[in-house]
Amino acid sequence: xxxxxxYEGGFEMETVYANKKKKKISKKSQKVKAKNRHMIRSLxxxxxxxxxxxxxxxxxxxxxLMLGPLLFSLYTSxxxxxxxxxxxxxGLENYKRMFTADQLxxxxxxxxxxxxxxxxxxxxxxxxxxxxxxNQRVPGMKWYRTLYYxxxxxxxxxxxxLWMQLLSPSTGLVNTALSWFGIKxxxxxxxxxxxxxxxxxxxxxSVGGGMLLYLASLQGVPKTMYEAADIDxxxxxxxxxxxxxxxxTPVIFFDxxxxxxxxxxxxxxxxVMTENGDGGPINSLLFYNLHMWNNAFEMFNxxxxxxxxxxxxxxxxxxxxxNLKLGKKWVYYDGGDEK
Amino acid sequence: MKKILLWLTLFxxxxxxxxxxxxxxxxxxxxxxxxxxxxxxxxxxxWGSETRRPxxxxxxxxxxASQDKVFIKHTFLPWGDIWTKNLAAIAAGNPPDVIINDxxxxxxxxxxxxxxxxxxxxxxxxxxxKFYPELWKTVEYEGDPYAxxxxxxxxxxxxxxxxFKEAGLDPNxxxxxxxxxxxxxxxxxxxxxxxxERIGFYPxxxxxxxxxxxxxADNGEGYIDxxxxxxxxTKEKVKALNWIKSWNDRIGxxxxxxxxxxxxxxxxxxxxxxxxxxxxxxxxxxxxxxDYGKDMDFGVAPIPAVSKNEKxxxxxxxxxxxxxxxxxxxxxxxxxxxxxxxxxxxxxxxTENFDNVANIKAAEKAxxxxxxKDKEVYGATVKNMEVTKLHPVPVNAPDYQSKxxxxxxxxxxxxxxxxxxxKEAEKSVKQSIDQ
Numbered sequence: 001x002x003x004x005x006x007y008e009g010g011f012e013m014e015t016v017y018a019n020k021k022k023k024k025i026s027k028k029s030q031k032v033k034a035k036n037r038h039m040i041r042s043l044x045x046x047x048x049x050x051x052x053x054x055x056x057x058x059x060x061x062x063x064x065l066m067l068g069p070l071l072f073s074l075y076t077s078x079x080x081x082x083x084x085x086x087x088x089x090x091g092l093e094n095y096k097r098m099f100t101a102d103q104l105x106x107x108x109x110x111x112x113x114x115x116x117x118x119x120x121x122x123x124x125x126x127x128x129x130x131x132x133x134x135n136q137r138v139p140g141m142k143w144y145r146t147l148y149y150x151x152x153x154x155x156x157x158x159x160x161x162l163w164m165q166l167l168s169p170s171t172g173l174v175n176t177a178l179s180w181f182g183i184k185x186x187x188x189x190x191x192x193x194x195x196x197x198x199x200x201x202x203x204x205x206s207v208g209g210g211m212l213l214y215l216a217s218l219q220g221v222p223k224t225m226y227e228a229a230d231i232d233x234x235x236x237x238x239x240x241x242x243x244x245x246x247x248x249t250p251v252i253f254f255d256x257x258x259x260x261x262x263x264x265x266x267x268x269x270x271x272v273m274t275e276n277g278d279g280g281p282i283n284s285l286l287f288y289n290l291h292m293w294n295n296a297f298e299m300f301n302x303x304x305x306x307x308x309x310x311x312x313x314x315x316x317x318x319x320x321x322x323n324l325k326l327g328k329k330w331v332y333y334d335g336g337d338e339k
Numbered sequence: 340m341k342k343i344l345l346w347l348t349l350f351x352x353x354x355x356x357x358x359x360x361x362x363x364x365x366x367x368x369x370x371x372x373x374x375x376x377x378x379x380x381x382x383x384x385x386w387g388s389e390t391r392r393p394x395x396x397x398x399x400x401x402x403x404a405s406q407d408k409v410f411i412k413h414t415f416l417p418w419g420d421i422w423t424k425n426l427a428a429i430a431a432g433n434p435p436d437v438i439i440n441d442x443x444x445x446x447x448x449x450x451x452x453x454x455x456x457x458x459x460x461x462x463x464x465x466x467x468x469k470f471y472p473e474l475w476k477t478v479e480y481e482g483d484p485y486a487x488x489x490x491x492x493x494x495x496x497x498x499x500x501x502x503f504k505e506a507g508l509d510p511n512x513x514x515x516x517x518x519x520x521x522x523x524x525x526x527x528x529x530x531x532x533x534x535x536e537r538i539g540f541y542p543x544x545x546x547x548x549x550x551x552x553x554x555x556a557d558n559g560e561g562y563i564d565x566x567x568x569x570x571x572x573t574k575e576k577v578k579a580l581n582w583i584k585s586w587n588d589r590i591g592x593x594x595x596x597x598x599x600x601x602x603x604x605x606x607x608x609x610x611x612x613x614x615x616x617x618x619x620x621x622x623x624x625x626x627x628x629x630d631y632g633k634d635m636d637f638g639v640a641p642i643p644a645v646s647k648n649e650k651x652x653x654x655x656x657x658x659x660x661x662x663x664x665x666x667x668x669x670x671x672x673x674x675x676x677x678x679x680x681x682x683x684x685x686x687x688x689x690t691e692n693f694d695n696v697a698n699i700k701a702a703e704k705a706x707x708x709x710x711x712k713d714k715e716v717y718g719a720t721v722k723n724m725e726v727t728k729l730h731p732v733p734v735n736a737p738d739y740q741s742k743x744x745x746x747x748x749x750x751x752x753x754x755x756x757x758x759x760x761x762k763e764a765e766k767s768v769k770q771s772i773d774q
Binding site: 084101104169170171187279281282283294297299 | 423426427429430451452453592593596597598599600601664737738741742744745748749752754767770771
């Protein structure tokens, strides 16, 4: 079938011209090539060098400040080191004790998993929801955005102390607010069944950081897609689930990976919000890192604490690799950048 | 130009790092000296507060004034850092010469070679007899002393006399037994509708925990008895735990939690604010009442005994002075410790701080120097030393508390039976000791 369009002259002309040019260049370059090859190589070398130079602060920091302690702690995990003792090599004894004799290890691992399992999805969903709400065109939106982002600016011990007051069983704001709806709030930090939900609730308060990322990526979703969907008669829920969500999956992915890693590192909250940092009622807030910290800096079992640190590292590593593998299945990269 | 700058920065960075690394080994074995040739003795404490710092520095200054060869350099380290820094310094071979450390873990540091054996300095019983025997017991490991007790504390029952009168109780007759304590507490409760306006007493408020009550009931025996055996699930201890639970049942966990969540210190301390009529706390709690209680009418009494024929066992703690392993000036350090724990310095510490001191003569002298209410309360704490027990952390089970406390929580929350829970805790502590 003859093509509908027939205008090949221009193309031909161009190709001929290009070929001529190429020939000219190649003639020239053949002469210079040998001469230039050396220069190009040195240019590339210089480029590589300045690349390394730019990341040098990190490399130096890593080599001098991190790699040493990292390897040291790996070795320590096979010893009974207690800061002042000789480092006696005891093989896998620490690991054996962890898995077979230390009941608190399992308690702390369970507490941490519970926390991660609930806090990651809840905060991710919360941040997306908030970002979508704050992406509407409503007067005064700047103020709302600032308002909702504000809690993310505050951090650390002050926030925990504030929340201890908010969660106070009788006079706390949370339970007072619940009582307006006729709900009798739990004793939160005093009731072992409610301590972890209390912390998750607290985390939800500061989703502003994640919200900001989602907001930025929401604004990057092309309008044309929504317009096309409108023409096809899609409802707003359909648009949300078939356009918005797939388009922001890279940010969701990033958020899930980082907050998963962050979730496993939970420590301060439990340390500050329990009496003497002892893990709360019936050890319900004894998180992995708190147990490790107690071993390292209360009992100075550095060897054991190091082995705990490496087990946590392996757990987080496995989960992250899993995440990266699974991510390929559901994360959509605009431009088909497949890796 | 830019590149040169970059290189220069990098170069400086690396040099800085190298310099930082080498600095720490700069000091040799030679003891450090002041400009006028005095040997510097490093003395670490965690006493940096407005009240305590001037007192310890006065003691140090007095000592320095009397010395022509030695200069004591006092360094304050925050409470949260001092032990870790001490261990790190010992490991680095550059520890302080004297440190104030926790009394209940001396044997751990002795066992782990972190403190100097002091037996070469203490060669007669006279020295040892200067201190309360219960305190001295904690500093010995395998027969040798590794520290000298400095200060201690003991717990007393503080009671609000005004509330007593209101409730029709004799303000000069504090409760002597658990039974009386309970009867008094019920009378002192004040309710408005369903809400407590005042709670007469709740055993776990203040500073007398479940382990202290169990010890009080069990003839002064802690979780590890005097023969070194694990004694957690004894009949008396089970009874004591059930007794505490009965308070939870009567007052209600909900009321207890709600009340407790609003506790603070100073003016908002529940005893000072009149929200709790009787509370057990350390002797120095008196200074808070004095400073924030606005002429509050209160009395102090020994801890009520489990029954008429038992003793008023109380719980104590405290701190010791010790020489970290590897100190460059152990002899000079010892001389200073001798001064620190002798009558003069100890009396000064006691009268200024209102703290209990380890030196018996100093404690009695301090009592005679004080007047009025000060004397009354201080006298009561000194007398209470007779029935005060210390419970050092067992050498082979440093984490025993973390095994017992959760089971106690479970009992008090009504999730487990006391006997079964304590038996399990006992088994688990025994296991870790046998390992």
